[in-house]
Amino acid sequence: MLEIKDLHATVDGKEILRGLSLSIKAGEVHAIMGPNGSGKSTLSYVLAGRDGYAVTKGEVLYRGKNLLAMEPEVRAAEGVFLAFQYPVEIPGVSNTTFLKHALNAVRKHRGESELDAMQFVKLLRETMKKLGMSEEMLKRAVNVGFSGGEKKRNEVLQMALLKPAFAVLDETDSGLDIDALKVVSDGVNSLRAPDRAMLVITHYQRLLDYIVPDHVHVLAKGRIVRSGDKSLALELEKSGYAAFAKEAA
């Protein structure tokens, strides 16, 4: 599904990713753990195509295609999804309008017919019901006045609607209390599927109690220094990142 090879990337001229390689197959959930400044968010933004993140070396193949050559909206339409660590507030755009535009843009790209207002609202209601979300969130502007938990649930809702093949969850646990974390994780788990891969990026092991990964990687100074199964996360929780930082040096 996703093949990252020797990826180097700079932000403001400073090299953040320094030879990161990772291979993710359909149906797998990978976790990347790392301390602050290790390059976790940079990786997620590079994959989603944000401006200002310059890839200087290496490549990313998504379903065999050069992901880095695609505009952000093409990546999304091709099935790549980034759940933001800090979902963006957009005053003046209603959440419903936003979701409808997004879904129809993606459907159009996939050669599917666009949904009219009635069809869309029906799908939206069904999806929200499955995720246990209140419809009140639809009336407000995108993420404006949302609590931390609501913002993350709104990300999960977008994911559920857009049905990506590959989703990156960037620090989805940040800013969530334990109840909210559970709700969001349930939402994510309900979207696990044999034809869908996920990359869960997190600082803390806690999230991985809820979203249990198949593979865990430790990121330090812009490269993966250790890979293992979910027990690696527990090991990290005990020993801390210090030991791994040395390995990266």
Add this chain to the structure above:
Amino acid sequence: MAVAATPSAGGAYLERYADARRRLAAGSAPWLEGWRRAGAEAFRGAGFPTIKNEGWRFTPLYGLVEGDFSVDAPAAPFDQSRIKGVTFGREAGNRLVFVNGRLRGDLSSLKQLSPGIELLSFAEALASRPRLVEAALGTAPGLAGHPFAALNAAFAADGYVLHLAPGARSEAPIEILWIGSGADKPPVYHPRNLVVAGNGAHATVIEHHVGLCIGAYFSDTVTEIALGEGAVLRHCKVQDESREAFHLALTGARLAAGAHYDSFVHSAGGRLSRNEIHVALEGRRAQCRLNGAYLGRGEQIVDHTTVIDHVSPETSSKELYKGVLDGRARGVFQGRITVRPNAQKTDGQQMNRALLLSDKAEIASKPELEISADDVKCSHGATAGELDDVSLFYLRSRGIPEAEARRLLVEAFLNEVIDSVALAGMRLTLERNIARWMAGPA
């Protein structure tokens, strides 16, 4: 390029159109001709304002001063079905249509005027209600010493007159459509409009200015509004002139106690447009709201100037202007708020926000507060910014193509002020205008 506008340019302008003035004078009552002559003399003295004049620093009148216009230009033939496309359909039961500033009775319709409401052209009113016109003319704030009010007076021939008896309420909005349509020579017209509302009267007036031609024309409009105690006037204006047009509009409103003037202006057309509103809050608890949504691109200059005079206690004014500027367009916002010594408990709020879509676009904001009372609440603010990169990326990361994402964000920016328009049909028109504008070239 410096504009060689000196006071003599005023005299030269008057001479150029001396024939038209003579034709106007023939058959006019002495008082009217005296008033026009006073306007002409005032304009001869003042001339066209230049960027050296207070209030015109950011609004050069390139192309206007040296323009060769025709006062009585015949309109180029236009497809009348296009009128349908620019009016508000069922929301407008009463409509006056002016072509090059002259009433076209054949295109107008008055079918649902409520009792106590008179709507007629300025030319008709001079014949049938001369006392009403004479009493109202030239009394609005902001007109004295204004060069374009003087120029307008010198040539005023037509316009609309709306008279509301005390307590009269217009159920359907009153729509005024202004069509600019040049044939051989670019037309110039000087509409003089009067709105006189008795105590407790209510009305909604929608004005739509469109160009049904490609070329230039010059519209120099003066609208005088007098609201009696507790009277309410909603005044919506869509300025969608042709891209070569000069649109100068001066509105002066005088409010008695408890009266409410609610103005919304959408400015999108014209090579040069200036919408200037003066409001005198003369009676206790009089209030006004002046809102605007403007769009500029190419070389357009889009000027909004407001002057609010809080004369009496407990008066309030709220202003919100939001604009989107692309290309090399220039937006101008000048807002003066005066609070007289007696006007305690005044509430004055003013805000101008501009969204700049290109690095060549610019906005000049000039707030001026002159406060002579001590127990008042006044604020002003101005912001200029670009589209937010992070928001744009967020939308694109959900599959929304860049152009559509930009349009959503621009609409979102303007929504705050568009939402203040009470008429749903008007909001739809505005939303369509904005969407069409976004689809156009920079």
